[in-house]
Amino acid sequence: xxxxxxxxxxxxxxxxxxxxxxxxxxxxxxxxxxxxxxxxxxxxxxxxxxxxxxxxxxxxxxxxxxxxxxxxxxxxxxxxxxxxxxxxxxxxxxxxxxxxxxxxxxxxxxxxxxxxxxxxxxxxxxxxxxxxxxxxxxxxxxxxxx
Amino acid sequence: xxxxxxxxxxxxxxxxxxxxxxxxxxxxxxxxxxxxxxxxxxxxxxxxxxxxxxxxxxxxxxxxxxxxxxxxxxxxxxxxxxxxxxxxxxxxxxxxxxxxxxxxxxxxxxxxxxxxxxxxxxxxxxxxxxxxxxxx
Numbered sequence: 001x002x003x004x005x006x007x008x009x010x011x012x013x014x015x016x017x018x019x020x021x022x023x024x025x026x027x028x029x030x031x032x033x034x035x036x037x038x039x040x041x042x043x044x045x046x047x048x049x050x051x052x053x054x055x056x057x058x059x060x061x062x063x064x065x066x067x068x069x070x071x072x073x074x075x076x077x078x079x080x081x082x083x084x085x086x087x088x089x090x091x092x093x094x095x096x097x098x099x100x101x102x103x104x105x106x107x108x109x110x111x112x113x114x115x116x117x118x119x120x121x122x123x124x125x126x127x128x129x130x131x132x133x134x135x136x137x138x139x140x141x142x143x144x145x146x
Numbered sequence: 147x148x149x150x151x152x153x154x155x156x157x158x159x160x161x162x163x164x165x166x167x168x169x170x171x172x173x174x175x176x177x178x179x180x181x182x183x184x185x186x187x188x189x190x191x192x193x194x195x196x197x198x199x200x201x202x203x204x205x206x207x208x209x210x211x212x213x214x215x216x217x218x219x220x221x222x223x224x225x226x227x228x229x230x231x232x233x234x235x236x237x238x239x240x241x242x243x244x245x246x247x248x249x250x251x252x253x254x255x256x257x258x259x260x261x262x263x264x265x266x267x268x269x270x271x272x273x274x275x276x277x278x279x280x281x282x
């Protein structure tokens with residue numbers, strides 16, 4: 001019985017410590033609830049009748065490491081985010097940024113004119129403008145009176 | 147944390163700015179994803195702030211609380227409607243409590259490709275000193 005009095009508290013302490021650590025980990029991710037996605041990179045898409053604009057959050061990715069391709073109405077963005085300081089004597093306190101290769105494909109609202117797709121990169125945001133294919137554009141049909 | 151483990155303990159982050167003070171800007175506040183690591187001489191912080199440039203980032207070190215705020219530009223293309231969204235429009239804010247002394251004179255910060263790189267050199271006492279062992 002005496003043993004128990006000595007051993008129990010240390011177990012609870014350890015449990016508490018683990019619980020605190022779990023809470024800390026949970027908190028690192030929970031405040032992201034405002035942002036729907038946890039995948040990297042996050043994508044927004046804007047459309048009108050003429051074109052679609054896709055913006056992608058790719059902070060810390062060199063534009064040279066980005067690869068964009070369009071096949072019919074599927075846009076694929078791939079690339080690599082390189083770790084900043086690949087020294088070996090470093091010790092991490094927080095590691096929330098995902099590094100490495102990534103690839104994402106999204107279905108566009110319509111087939112696009114692949115020759116006229118343009119892309120720009122500024123402050124970690126990639127912006128791709130995809131004009132709608134001529135053949136797919138809505139045509140106005142006039143009704144003739146008999 | 148025990149005294150002998152001389153690590154930089156970063157205490158619980160303050161969740162959002164609204165907790166203590168009211169914000170006037172009608173924008174959401176996000177916690178930016180952050181890497182923090184320690185080398186022999188420095189504490190390095192790498193933070194994702196997509197859309198922010200060097201002019202839209204504020205860094206404050208008050209006592210031992212480091213606060214980073216960013217007000218990125220969010221482009222809304224004209225005459226377009228948002229069809230699909232995975233990220234929202236908002237500011238970034240996050241603070242950390244540093245337990246080690248920082249050499250305030252030599253802090254370096256730069257923003258590149260929407261990422262903040264902050265180098266905080268450790269001050270004398272916090273720096274590990276190597277003790278030479280002599281034979282004899």
